[in-house]
Amino acid sequence: MQFFPAALQDLTDQFARLPGIGGKTAQRLAFHVLSLPQEEAENFANAIVRARREVHTCPCCQNLTDRELCPICDDDTRDKSVICVVAEPKDVIAMERSREFRGVYHVLHGVISPLNHISQNDIRIKELLSRVGQGNVREVIMATNPDTEGEATAMYISRLLRPMEIKVTRLAYGIPVGSQLEYADEVTLSRALEGRQEM
Numbered sequence: 001m002q003f004f005p006a007a008l009q010d011l012t013d014q015f016a017r018l019p020g021i022g023g024k025t026a027q028r029l030a031f032h033v034l035s036l037p038q039e040e041a042e043n044f045a046n047a048i049v050r051a052r053r054e055v056h057t058c059p060c061c062q063n064l065t066d067r068e069l070c071p072i073c074d075d076d077t078r079d080k081s082v083i084c085v086v087a088e089p090k091d092v093i094a095m096e097r098s099r100e101f102r103g104v105y106h107v108l109h110g111v112i113s114p115l116n117h118i119s120q121n122d123i124r125i126k127e128l129l130s131r132v133g134q135g136n137v138r139e140v141i142m143a144t145n146p147d148t149e150g151e152a153t154a155m156y157i158s159r160l161l162r163p164m165e166i167k168v169t170r171l172a173y174g175i176p177v178g179s180q181l182e183y184a185d186e187v188t189l190s191r192a193l194e195g196r197q198e199m
Helices: 006-016 023-035 038-054 089-097 125-133 148-164 186-194
Strands: 079-086 103-107 139-142 167-170
Touching: 006 023, 023 038, 079 089, 079 125, 089 103, 089 186, 103 125, 125 148, 139 148, 148 167
Parallel strands: 079 103, 079 139, 139 167
Antiparallel strands: none
16 A cells, blocks of 8 residues: 655655665655755756766866866866875865875775675776876875775776886875774874875
Protein backbone atom coordinates (compact mmCIF):
# COMPACT_ATOMS: atom_id res chain seq x y z
CA MET A 1 0.00 0.00 0.00
CA GLN A 2 1.36 3.39 -1.02
CA PHE A 3 1.16 5.95 1.79
CA PHE A 4 2.38 8.99 -0.16
CA PRO A 5 1.54 10.48 -3.55
CA ALA A 6 3.84 9.16 -6.30
CA ALA A 7 5.48 12.58 -6.81
CA LEU A 8 6.35 12.83 -3.10
CA GLN A 9 7.72 9.28 -3.06
CA ASP A 10 9.83 10.06 -6.14
CA LEU A 11 11.22 13.20 -4.47
CA THR A 12 12.05 11.18 -1.34
CA ASP A 13 13.77 8.52 -3.46
CA GLN A 14 15.86 11.18 -5.23
CA PHE A 15 17.02 12.67 -1.91
CA ALA A 16 17.84 9.16 -0.64
CA ARG A 17 20.25 8.71 -3.57
CA LEU A 18 22.45 11.53 -2.22
CA PRO A 19 25.56 10.44 -0.27
CA GLY A 20 25.06 10.34 3.49
CA ILE A 21 21.26 10.69 3.25
CA GLY A 22 19.24 7.85 4.70
CA GLY A 23 15.54 7.10 4.22
CA LYS A 24 14.25 9.14 7.17
CA THR A 25 16.39 12.17 6.32
CA ALA A 26 15.31 11.93 2.68
CA GLN A 27 11.69 11.91 3.81
CA ARG A 28 12.24 14.98 6.04
CA LEU A 29 13.91 16.83 3.16
CA ALA A 30 11.06 15.97 0.79
CA PHE A 31 8.46 17.22 3.30
CA HIS A 32 10.52 20.38 3.81
CA VAL A 33 10.61 21.07 0.07
CA LEU A 34 6.82 20.65 -0.07
CA SER A 35 6.43 23.16 2.77
CA LEU A 36 8.40 25.84 0.88
CA PRO A 37 6.51 28.64 -0.86
CA GLN A 38 6.19 27.96 -4.60
CA GLU A 39 8.82 30.60 -5.50
CA GLU A 40 11.41 29.17 -3.08
CA ALA A 41 10.80 25.63 -4.32
CA GLU A 42 11.26 26.79 -7.91
CA ASN A 43 14.46 28.68 -6.96
CA PHE A 44 15.78 25.48 -5.34
CA ALA A 45 14.97 23.40 -8.43
CA ASN A 46 16.42 26.06 -10.75
CA ALA A 47 19.66 26.21 -8.72
CA ILE A 48 20.13 22.46 -9.22
CA VAL A 49 19.43 22.68 -12.97
CA ARG A 50 21.66 25.76 -13.39
CA ALA A 51 24.58 24.21 -11.48
CA ARG A 52 24.29 21.03 -13.53
CA ARG A 53 24.17 23.00 -16.78
CA GLU A 54 26.90 25.61 -16.09
CA VAL A 55 29.47 23.90 -13.87
CA HIS A 56 32.07 21.76 -15.64
CA THR A 57 35.64 20.65 -15.07
CA CYS A 58 38.54 22.96 -15.83
CA PRO A 59 40.36 21.54 -18.87
CA CYS A 60 43.69 22.14 -17.13
CA CYS A 61 43.33 21.05 -13.49
CA GLN A 62 39.98 19.19 -13.55
CA ASN A 63 38.58 21.38 -10.73
CA LEU A 64 34.98 22.56 -11.01
CA THR A 65 34.36 25.91 -12.68
CA ASP A 66 31.78 27.86 -14.63
CA ARG A 67 34.44 29.65 -16.71
CA GLU A 68 36.79 28.54 -19.47
CA LEU A 69 39.58 28.04 -16.90
CA CYS A 70 39.13 27.91 -13.14
CA PRO A 71 40.23 31.06 -11.23
CA ILE A 72 43.36 29.32 -9.86
CA CYS A 73 44.63 28.17 -13.27
CA ASP A 74 43.77 31.60 -14.68
CA ASP A 75 45.77 33.41 -11.95
CA ASP A 76 49.17 34.53 -13.31
CA THR A 77 50.54 34.99 -9.78
CA ARG A 78 50.28 31.22 -9.03
CA ASP A 79 53.40 29.05 -9.37
CA LYS A 80 52.47 26.73 -12.26
CA SER A 81 55.62 24.64 -11.70
CA VAL A 82 54.19 23.12 -8.48
CA ILE A 83 51.07 20.94 -8.75
CA CYS A 84 49.18 19.76 -5.67
CA VAL A 85 47.21 16.58 -6.44
CA VAL A 86 43.97 16.17 -4.49
CA ALA A 87 41.18 13.60 -4.67
CA GLU A 88 38.11 15.86 -4.81
CA PRO A 89 37.21 19.50 -5.58
CA LYS A 90 36.31 20.07 -1.90
CA ASP A 91 39.96 19.32 -1.05
CA VAL A 92 41.04 22.36 -3.11
CA ILE A 93 38.87 24.52 -0.86
CA ALA A 94 40.46 22.96 2.23
CA MET A 95 43.99 23.60 0.92
CA GLU A 96 43.16 27.16 -0.09
CA ARG A 97 41.94 27.92 3.44
CA SER A 98 45.51 27.43 4.70
CA ARG A 99 46.66 30.38 2.53
CA GLU A 100 50.09 28.72 2.37
CA PHE A 101 50.03 27.06 -1.05
CA ARG A 102 50.66 29.30 -4.05
CA GLY A 103 50.98 26.62 -6.73
CA VAL A 104 48.20 25.03 -8.78
CA TYR A 105 46.08 21.91 -8.33
CA HIS A 106 45.08 18.73 -10.08
CA VAL A 107 41.80 17.10 -9.03
CA LEU A 108 41.59 13.33 -9.51
CA HIS A 109 37.83 13.05 -8.84
CA GLY A 110 38.33 9.97 -6.69
CA VAL A 111 41.00 7.55 -5.54
CA ILE A 112 41.90 4.00 -6.55
CA SER A 113 39.62 1.69 -4.59
CA PRO A 114 39.35 -1.93 -5.75
CA LEU A 115 36.63 -2.64 -3.15
CA ASN A 116 34.47 0.07 -4.73
CA HIS A 117 35.43 -0.99 -8.27
CA ILE A 118 37.36 2.25 -8.92
CA SER A 119 40.54 1.69 -10.92
CA GLN A 120 43.27 4.05 -12.11
CA ASN A 121 41.32 4.41 -15.37
CA ASP A 122 38.28 5.82 -13.52
CA ILE A 123 40.08 8.88 -12.12
CA ARG A 124 41.96 11.76 -13.81
CA ILE A 125 45.50 10.35 -13.77
CA LYS A 126 46.03 10.49 -17.56
CA GLU A 127 45.29 14.23 -17.51
CA LEU A 128 47.90 14.74 -14.77
CA LEU A 129 50.55 12.78 -16.70
CA SER A 130 49.78 14.79 -19.83
CA ARG A 131 50.14 18.04 -17.88
CA VAL A 132 53.45 17.03 -16.33
CA GLY A 133 54.67 15.71 -19.68
CA GLN A 134 54.36 19.18 -21.20
CA GLY A 135 57.33 20.27 -19.06
CA ASN A 136 57.73 23.27 -16.73
CA VAL A 137 56.65 21.22 -13.67
CA ARG A 138 59.32 20.83 -10.99
CA GLU A 139 57.29 19.35 -8.12
CA VAL A 140 54.10 17.33 -7.65
CA ILE A 141 52.69 17.27 -4.10
CA MET A 142 50.51 14.23 -3.38
CA ALA A 143 47.74 15.52 -1.09
CA THR A 144 45.32 12.61 -1.14
CA ASN A 145 43.76 11.63 2.19
CA PRO A 146 46.04 9.63 4.52
CA ASP A 147 43.88 6.50 4.40
CA THR A 148 44.44 3.19 2.59
CA GLU A 149 42.97 4.30 -0.75
CA GLY A 150 44.65 7.73 -0.62
CA GLU A 151 48.05 6.19 0.15
CA ALA A 152 47.67 3.58 -2.61
CA THR A 153 46.72 6.25 -5.12
CA ALA A 154 49.66 8.48 -4.10
CA MET A 155 52.11 5.59 -4.42
CA TYR A 156 50.72 4.55 -7.81
CA ILE A 157 50.98 8.09 -9.22
CA SER A 158 54.46 8.63 -7.76
CA ARG A 159 55.68 5.48 -9.56
CA LEU A 160 54.25 6.81 -12.84
CA LEU A 161 55.95 10.21 -12.32
CA ARG A 162 59.36 8.84 -11.30
CA PRO A 163 60.65 8.41 -14.90
CA MET A 164 59.80 12.06 -15.62
CA GLU A 165 62.54 13.13 -13.18
CA ILE A 166 60.50 15.62 -11.19
CA LYS A 167 60.28 15.95 -7.43
CA VAL A 168 57.29 14.07 -5.97
CA THR A 169 56.41 14.85 -2.35
CA ARG A 170 53.70 13.74 0.07
CA LEU A 171 51.99 15.92 2.66
CA ALA A 172 53.55 15.42 6.07
CA TYR A 173 51.48 13.62 8.66
CA GLY A 174 50.23 16.67 10.48
CA ILE A 175 46.89 15.40 9.19
CA PRO A 176 45.63 12.48 11.29
CA VAL A 177 45.53 9.13 9.51
CA GLY A 178 42.00 8.19 8.52
CA SER A 179 40.72 11.79 8.53
CA GLN A 180 39.54 13.89 5.59
CA LEU A 181 41.27 17.02 4.23
CA GLU A 182 38.05 19.04 4.27
CA TYR A 183 37.89 18.75 8.09
CA ALA A 184 41.51 19.74 8.76
CA ASP A 185 42.10 23.19 10.26
CA GLU A 186 44.35 25.81 8.66
CA VAL A 187 47.27 25.31 11.09
CA THR A 188 47.33 21.53 10.55
CA LEU A 189 47.29 22.00 6.77
CA SER A 190 50.05 24.62 6.95
CA ARG A 191 52.27 22.28 8.97
CA ALA A 192 51.51 19.40 6.65
CA LEU A 193 52.55 21.49 3.63
CA GLU A 194 55.75 22.72 5.33
CA GLY A 195 56.73 19.20 6.41
CA ARG A 196 56.07 17.42 3.12
CA GLN A 197 58.66 14.83 2.15
CA GLU A 198 59.93 13.46 -1.11
CA MET A 199 58.45 10.09 -2.04
